[in-house]
Amino acid sequence: MDISQFTEFVGNHPWLFIALLTTIALLVGGELRQRLSGVAEVGPVEATRLLNREDALMIDMRDDKDYRNGHIVNALHAPDVKTVKLESYRDRPLIVYCRSGNRSVGYCNQLRKQGFETVYNLKGGVTAWERAELPLTKAG
Numbered sequence: 001m002d003i004s005q006f007t008e009f010v011g012n013h014p015w016l017f018i019a020l021l022t023t024i025a026l027l028v029g030g031e032l033r034q035r036l037s038g039v040a041e042v043g044p045v046e047a048t049r050l051l052n053r054e055d056a057l058m059i060d061m062r063d064d065k066d067y068r069n070g071h072i073v074n075a076l077h078a079p080d081v082k083t084v085k086l087e088s089y090r091d092r093p094l095i096v097y098c099r100s101g102n103r104s105v106g107y108c109n110q111l112r113k114q115g116f117e118t119v120y121n122l123k124g125g126v127t128a129w130e131r132a133e134l135p136l137t138k139a140g
Contacts, residue, residue: 039108041123044132047095050120056093059086061107062126066099070136072129081110090116097122097129 010017042050050056058075060067067077075097078084086094094116098104101124111119122129130136 039105039112039119039121041101042095042120043123044129044134047120047122047129048134050093050095054093056095056120057089058122059094059096059107060126061096061098061104068138070126070138072097072126073135073137081107081114086111086114086116093118093120095120095122097125099125100127101125 047056047058051058058072060071060075060077061079061081062071063079064077067079071077076084076089078086094111096104096107096111096119098107101122104121104125108119108121124131126136
């Protein structure tokens, strides 16, 4: 494909080209935002290791309905970082998750601003946890 064919394609299909550019910008922007935030990400396997060996605390920031439909065992339900009291967990690693792992990055940033040093984002959120065939519970 030479440049003239590419130019012709763009000229004939401007909306497809705009959609392509938008998709690329969203993907790159999301990745850059996460990397520049300074929040470390852990996958489900590493999160399990942190839970078992370092007494990490899982924080579920999803809404009440999603939490009741299934959450990680022993997760603290805390949809709003401003209203939950986390001081007693300051010495433990915190792993924050949402459905997909995107919104929880902002939550992690807020915790870091409050002085929590060991904060992780669960990469892929509860969706990745389920894909890894790890257990969820509906118990309180």
